[in-house]
Amino acid sequence: MILPVVMAGGSGTRLWPLSRQKFPKQFLPLTSGKTMLQQTVLRLANLETLSPLLICNEDHRFLAAEQMRQLDIDDAKIILEPVGRNTAPAIALAAFKAQKDGQDPLLLVLAADHDIQQSDTFCQVVESAIPLAQEGKLVTFGIVPNCPETGYGYIKRGDNVNDNAFVVSQFVEKPDAATAHSYLDxxxxxxxxxxxLFKASRYLTELKAHRPDIYSACEKAISEEHPDLDFVRINTEAFEACPDDSIDYAVMEKTTDAVVVPLDAGWNDVGGFAALWQVKEQDENGNAFDGDVKAVETKNSMVLADDKLVATIGVEDLVIVNTxxxxxxxxxxxxxEVKAIVNQLKTEKRSEFEFHREVYRPWGCYDSIDNGERFQVKRITVKPGAKLSVQMHHHRAEHWIVVSGTAKVTNGDKEILLTENQSTYIPIGVVHALENPGKVPLELIEVQSGSYLGEDDIVRFEDRYGRA
Structure with missing residues (x-):
């Protein structure tokens, strides 16, 4: 049986401002109505698989869980990495977890942020590789190149293993243009x-042989796992001590059992806006537009308009992204080179590096629609049945006005129900909570006022999402 292992980490800095540190590209619907993570799982529909195992970091845990629930996948396991340690340790955690659950499945390791246009072809190629993996080979899928790309690493094939697979002769780094042309030719x-694609046991055997330090650190980390809602938490101290290394360097370049299976299925890693433009539907002028866009004499450009009209005149080869x-x-x-902008924002501690204006939480989301020196206005949406933490603030008071739905409010020692056009005031220092007891989303306006309005002015006493 195949266990899909979906690597859902990463920050997606090359797609800012669409992608932010707390909401990276794998959780965005970049190429269809589904997010990149959801597409990764959905393209496996023609394969017989176990429920997916996701690996992501603490900040993105509720995004990953919610996007699986939207696909009606309630039994996905989500391993939380306390820190990023690259792909070799992440896959080791998945292999150890599979074995702890009493299985030795074939691990189909996938990135959550790739676009593959021909899902049927992809599944057929994976199926063709199953016998090799069952025999103990470590299979990697090599994309048949259609241009002399300098942004990817390459795999050189060796002798035939069968009609559709080759021994891996060499892994090579990203080439210069001349070398890339020679590779293509x-x-x-x-x-x-x-x-x-490989057996969990085979990967661990090879990892133990070539990187026993990674093997031991991951074995210790997963041996002390702790279930937490939808998530699997591991020993933080043990995993922090694990070396950082990729599967290519740690295992695939050292093993004698690496096999490459060619894949030609419209693959794109959507590593930047030029790549995103390539996979989006284009008009007769080579333009890809999303949202409210008006264009005159515009060619080979991509315009992504989120919340306002974007108009272009006489431009060519531009990327314009409005959030x-x-x-x-x-x-x-x-x-x-957008990463240079992201680095500037990070250095200056700008919020645009980390968050969108609209921020998603496990209970719903909020949109900061206005702010000033001593006030901030948010539009808050609470999902049916969801509840914010029981909390208080040292520096701000809050006014809540219900726009639609029903709010169950704890305000000090009082508990009240508010409906449309009703409101309440929560003074500084008063313990409070907000819950949606209804069947439809709760929409309200929150007006904060005080000397400090940062998100870290929250003292949580109870929280059903484990944040207290």
Missing amino acids: SGEYYWNSGMF KDAILVAHKDKSQ
Whole structure:
């Protein structure tokens, strides 16, 4: 049986301002109505698999869980990495977890942020690799290149294993343009997709042989797992001590059992805006537009308009991205350099580096629609049945006005129900909570006032999401 292992970490800085540190690209619907993570899981529909195992970090745990629930997948396991340690340790956690659950499945290791246009072809290629993995081979899927790409690592094939697989001769780093042309002309090289198929036990055997330090650290970390709602928490201290290394360096370049299976299924890692433009539907002028866009004499450009009209005149090869709190304008050939902007925002501690204006929480979301020196206005949406933590603030008071739905409010020693157009006032220092007891979303306006309005002015006493 195949166990899909979906690597859902990463920050997606090259797609800012769409992607933020707390809401990276794998959780965004970039190429369809489903998010990249959801598409990764859905494309496995034609394969016989176990429920997926996701690996992500603490900040993204509720995003991952909610997006699985939206697909009616209630039994996905989600391992939380206390810190990022690259792919070799992450896959080791998945392999150890599978064995602890009494199984030795084939691990189908996938990135959560790849686009594959031909899902049927992808599933067929995976099925063709199953016998090799069952025999103990460590299979990697090499993308058949269609251009001399310099942004990917490559895999050189060796002797035939069968009609559809080759011994891995060499992993090579990202080449310069001339070298990439020679790779393409030779027909012996594939793009390194970062997707794999192998038995859990075989991976651990190879990892123990070549990187016993990673093996031991991960074994110790997973041996002290703690269930927490939808999540599996591991020993933080043990995992922090684990070396940082990729599966390529730690295992695949050292093993004698690495096999590459070619994959030609419209793959794209959507690593930047130029790549996103390639996979989006384009008009007769080579333009890809989302949202409210008006264009005159515009060619080969991508305009993503979130909440306002964006108009272009006489432009070519541009990327224009409008979100509620930021606008990016870049030449398509320079769009990879958006990371430099992100680094500036990070250095300056700008909130736009970390969050969107609209911030998602396990109970719903809030949108900061206005703010000033001593006030902030938020539009808050609470999902049916959800409840915010029982909390208090040292520096701010809050006014809540219900727009629609029903709010169950704890305000000090009082508990009240509020409906449309009703409101309540919560003074500084008063313990309070907000819950939606109804069957429809609760919408309310919150007006905060006080000397300090930061999100860290929250003292939690109770929280059903484990944040207290």
